[in-house]
Amino acid sequence: MFELEFMRLALAAGAVVGVLAPAVGFFLVQRGQSLIGDGIGHVAFAGVAAGILLDVSPVLTALAAAVLGGVAIELLRSRAGAAGDQALAIVFYTGIALGVVLVSAAGALNVDLFQYLFGSILTVTRTDLVLIATLGAVGLATIGLLYHALAGVVVDEEGARVAGIRIGALNVVLGALAAVTVALSMRVVGILLVAALMVLPASAAGRIAWSMRSTLVLSMAIGLGSALAGLTVAYYADLPPGGTIVLVAAAVFCLALGWGALRGR
C-alpha cells in the first residue's frame, strides 16, 4: 500500500488529524463539552455549502465558518447567558439549516458534498496535506504553550477565575482550536464523524491513564493508532476509511472500558 501516492498522502493526513483531534478533544471531554465538535461540524457543513455555492475552496470556507461557530458557542454561553447545551443547540441547528439552504441554492446535493460529510481521505492532495500539516502543527504548538493554563482550568475553573485568569479568552482559543480541528478532519473522517475522533480516544485514555499528562499523551497515541490502523484495514478490506477509523477508535474505547472495569475504575 505504501507504493501508492494517494495512500502515503492519506496516511500522513490521517496521522496529523489522528494526533490533533484527541489533543483538542482531551480538554473538551474533561470540561464536559464533548459535543462541541459536533456543533462546530454542523456549522462547518454550512461553510462547505457556501464554498460550493461561491466556487471557492470549501475547506477554507468551512474553516472560517467553524471558527465563527466555535467562538459563537462560547459568546452565547458566556455573554448571552445561554446554558452550555443551549448555546450548542442554537449553533448546531442554525448551522445545519443554513447548510441545507445553501446546498439547495448551489444545487450541490451530490458526490462533492458527500465527500465532506463522510470524508474522502483517499483524495487528499499534496496541497491539502501542506495545509493540514501546517495548521495541525500550529494547533499542537498552541496546546503545548497553553497546556498548563488549560489543565489548570480543568482542575478548578472557579479557582482560576478568582485568581484573575482570563477564562473567556482561553475558552475562545479552545473553541478556535476545535474549529480548526473540525475543518482539517473533514477530509479524513467527514463532518458527521469528526467529533468521534475528538472524543473517543480521550475517553478511552481517561480509563487507563494515571495523570492528566499521561491521559493527553495516551489520547494522542490512540488517535494516531486508530487513524493508521483504520486506514490500513479500510485499504485491505475495501471499507470506507472515515467510518473504519472511528470504528477502530470505538473498539479501543471498549477495550479501555474493560481494562478500567478490571482495575475497578
Add this chain to the structure above:
Amino acid sequence: MHVTPAVELESVSFGYRPDQRVLEDVNLRLGEGEFVAVAGPNGGGKTTLLRIVLGLERPAEGKALLFGEPAHRFSRRRVLGYLAQRSQLGGDAPATVREVVSAGRLAASGLIGPLRRRDRELVSKAIQRVGLDVVADAPLRTLSGGMQQRAFIAKAIASEPSLLVLDEPTTGVDAESQESLAAFLDRLHTDLGVTILYVSHEFGAVERFVQRLVLVRRTIVFDGPPRELPGVWHDPSHVHV
C-alpha cells in the same frame, strides 16, 4: 496609623432578582492576619457574601473592598487563595495531586509556557505542608475525601496567598479529617500570618481556633469572639434567631 483591612464590606445589599434580596445591609471587616469563620443556614446568603468578597458579584448597594480596592476590579488577584466547594472541582479529571496543586501557580506563572523551577518548588512545598508528599504523584481520585480536600488546600496555598478563602471545606469529609483540617488551618494562620475566611453551614471543629465567628442570615446576626456566641446559635441552622 490606618491599616487597610484585607476585606471590607460596607452596607452591602445584593439580590439575584430585584425583588428578592439575598443580603441586606451587611457590614464586615477582616483585618490582615485574622482567622474568621462565617456560618449560616443553607440559603442564608453566605456563598453570595463570599462571591461578593472575591469580586465575582457586585453589590447592588454598598461597597466591597479587597485590600482597599473595589473587589470586582481587584488588581492583585494572585494574593488570593481560594478553595471552591467540592462539587465545583475537577469533575472526573484524572489529575494527580501534583497536577492539582500546580494549578495554584497559574496566576503567578502566567498562561503561556510550562511552570518555572521556582513554581515547581513552591508546588512541592505546598504538597509537603499538607502532608501529601508520599502520594504526590498518585491520581487524586484514588485518595480519600479528606486527602483530596488537603490537595485542593495545597493548591490554594501554593499561590502564597495573603487571603485564603474556603467555601464549605468540610462537606463530604469525615469528623476526623474535619478536626485535622481545622488544626492545619490554625498552624497556617499562626506560622504564615495568612488571613483566613472560612465559610461553612456550621462552625464545627474550626470554632476552637478562630478569632471571630460571623453568623449570616440575610444580614449579619452575630459577629464576635466564639465565647460570646449564644449557645442556641452554635448550630447555625437553628430556627430561633
